[in-house]
Structures are given as structure tokens and as C-alpha cells.
Amino acid sequence: MSTLIALTSVSKRYGPRTVVDGVSFTVERGEVVGFLGPNGAGKTTTMRMIAGVAAATSGSVTVAGYDMATQNEDAARKIGYAPEYPPLYDALDVWSYLRFVAKAKGVPRAAIARELERAAGACRLEQVYRKEVFKLSKGFRQRLGLAQALLGGPEVLLLDEPTAGLDPGQIQETREVIRAYGEDHAVLLSTHLLPEVTLVCRRVAIIHHGRLLAIDSPEGLQRAFEQADCVALLVAAPAEGLRDALLAVEGVAGVRIEPLEAEPRLLRVECRVSARAGLEPAIARAVAARWQLHRLERQRPSLENVFLGYVGPEHGTGART
């Protein structure tokens, strides 16, 4: 593996406002890295600095070995960038638009037709090839934005919310394109969709208030967040007595009880517990002594909980699942 994106203490300031603050991370060839953060966290600004659209105020950004401050044009040949709002010319048709981008990227004349076919095919644009851009639906516009980024086979792909506005089928297809592309290229994927990160990304970077809070695999982040673990139970018991009994167990911090819809005599219970090992038997003993325990399992925290744990619950609305 080789490092294709490297950020070292990168900051971006607009006047007195610091939008990105000392962010450092790398993306290797052959991995898709998810970029998570609430709105205004600094994701797009970071992406723009990597794409060469904005310059870093301090720190260094290198892409495929090129310094973005001094070798911007060389680096740009290695980058495919799909911004959040697809940068499209409404007056052009899909074919003319892609042809323009391919030419501007320096794709050899003889290879342009083949390259257009490949990118348009990957994004399922064949049926709208001759249609004017202004006539395209939101989904097609989004896919055209992705197709232009794929032109020229860039080593680094930067995708800002690439599945926004797509229907479930299109989302699945796009994720498959991204996953396949990430096998031998570097992909940085900014998204709000947490399942997307779990499904597509090898590592996840969480950014908030312009600072990088964590970067690890989804499993690694979940492990690091064990204190948010939960033990789930299925019990036939009265709610109040059960709550008191569970809270009496040392290590249980909170209890949520709700009746099971399919079987109202059963209660589904979620106990928030500390990460201390061996807590499950104590809970099982406390319940089984008085009631009928049907099931007990320790649940790993969801990525959503990990994300909210880092950025705070007030940003929960930004984390759609």
C-alpha cells in the first residue's frame, strides 16, 4: 500500500474564523475512508483543500506525492472530485459535458470515447447520454457529478455526499461503484449516512468544529466506545419491579423497558452498562431469580452512537441512518 492522501497539521482560516484546525490523516491506496461530521464541521473545506480548490492556511496537503501548495496542477491530474452540488453546465448535453471534462483532464483524444463510455456505464448514464443536463432528474445529476470525477481514472477520488438525492436502488449501485473503485485507488467519502460508512469504508474519520476527533476502522471506533455498551434482555415480568432489580446490579447505569409488540407479556429491556466484563451473569442472576428470562445478549454500540458520542447528541439530526 502507498499513501495517496496525506494531511499534516492542516488548518484553514477565513479571517478570525478557524474552519479546519490542525487536521492530520492519511489515506492509502486500496482503501475507502469515510469522512463523518455534523454540518459545518469542516468536512467540505477539508475536501476542497485536498482537491486543490482551496489552499490551506497552514500545514501541508500532499496528493499522490505532490504538494498541493506548489504542484497543484500535477496533483489535479491524479484527483477526481465530486462536490456536494454537482458542478454541471445546464446548457450542455451529458455527452458534451463529459467530453469537456475529459479533454480538460488531458485524456488523450484517442481514448476519450472509451473513457466516456466507461464512466457513463459505471454510473448508468447511457439512457440520458444525449439529454441536456437541465432536463435531468436530481438522481441523474448526482450520477453525472460522480461520472465526471471518474473520468481519466484518477488515483484519488474525493466524494462529497455522492448518494444524496438517489433512490435506494441507485444508492446501492453507487456504493458498489465506490467500493470497487476503492480496491486499487484511494477514496475519501464524506457522508451523513452512517450505514454507508459501515458498508463501504475501511476506516472512518470523525471531524467536529474543524478538529479531527478520531480515525479508525468502524469496528475499532466501536471497540473504543465500549463504555456505551448495552445489554439487551427479553423478560416476562412487571416493568417496575424489573427496573429496580436491574438498577440494583452494580455497573448498570440506566434501563429502558418497552413491551414487545408481537408478544405484549414479554418486555424488551436495554441496560446501559459499563464495559466491565462479567456483568452479564450478574444481570442474568438478578432477573432469573424472580422472573422468566428468555434472552440476554451484549450489544456492541452502533456507529451512530459512536458518532453521537464524539460530536454530542445535539448533532443527532445531522446523523441520518
Added chain:
Amino acid sequence: MSGVLAILQKELLVYFRSPIAYFLLAAFLLGTGYFFTYNIFLTGDATMDETFQNMGILLVVMLPMVSMRMFSAEYGARTMELLAALPLGAWQIVLGKYLGAVAILVLLTAGTAINLVPLYLFGTPETTTIASGYIGFLLLGMACLAVGQLFSALTENQIVAALATVCVLLGLWFVGYLQTFQYSQELRALFRHLSFSLHYGNFVQGLVRSESVAYYLAVCAIALTVNAGYLQWRR
């Protein structure tokens, strides 16, 4: 150079797939045709002098409608993000766009050549004077486009870009008239040198003066350099 050509082709495609270019061509040729007919019947001379003067002021007023969208529209549609991420230098973007606009100007100029047909059919005009007038017309247009393109890069609002350009171009057109109110020789010379209309007048009279050619080319060079520098600074 391939980057410049890609931008140039894209610009022309965008112009001709929207009604702007057709509207401008039609309006300009209509205006020019009117002035030509009026002047010919008024003077009875087989000359383009008066028509060139009218075409000059028409150009100053109408070209901002071509230049206003050059960068402002890119900001508005967020396509500047794409241009900035492509492997193109600021100069390539500026030059590609500029050449696209100059191509429209050449088309406008070629369209006015229709007026020459009756002129040569029914009279004996001075070909050198007409050629000189056309050189001046193209140079004036190129300078107007460079200034307009700069203002388009400075604002995201196309209307603001057009109005600012018209103001500056009209200022440069009429600044020569201020010299008559000045006692200072330096100021008189300065106003004379800055005047779009006085330099243009030389061409219309059949004089291709190197000073006038250099002036228009200098305006183009300065405006385009500032334009490229501004794009670089925006990053």
C-alpha cells in the same frame, strides 16, 4: 494548450446552446444595419466612417452582455469548483474563456461585413480605411471583453458585473472629452492616452498607429493578468 482549447470549446458550446449569443448577434447586426443605412443615405458617401463610430459605442454597450456571465455564471452554478479542481492553471481558464468571447466578437465583426456588399456594388470605398476600421473595431472589442471578464470574475452577480463593466467602458470611452476642460498638459495627455474613443477614431480615419494598438493590447494584458491573479488569490 489543450486545456485552453477545452475551455474555449466549452464556452462556445454554452454560448450557442443558450439564446444569449443569437440574441446578441441579432441585436448587434440590426443596430449596425440601421446605422449603416442611415449614414449612407444621410451622407451619400461610400464610406464606413460614421458607421464605425456608431458600431464602436454599440460595442461598448453590448459586449458587457457577453462578458457578464463569463465567471459570474460559473460561481452561480458552482461550476467554478469543477474548473478549480481540473488540472488547469488560472491562466488557462482565463485565456480559454477570453478566446471564447473573442470568437463571438469575430463572429459579430464578420456579420457586419454584409454592409460592405452594397458599398462595393454601388461605390468605390477605400479598402485600407475599412480594413483599418475593422482592426480598430476588433481591438476595441478585445479590450472591452478583457475588462468585462475581469469584472465578471470579481462578482457572483451577472447584473452587477454588466453594470460595472458598462460604467468603466463608458468612462474610458468619454474620458477623452475631459481634456478640453484641462489646463494641465499632463492631464490633457493622460486623458487623451486613456480614451477608447480617440484611439478608435484613429483607426476609423484609416490610421493604424502603433500607440493605439499598444494601448488596446496593454488594456487586454493588464485586465487578463489581474483576472488570473485574482483567481489564484481566491484559492
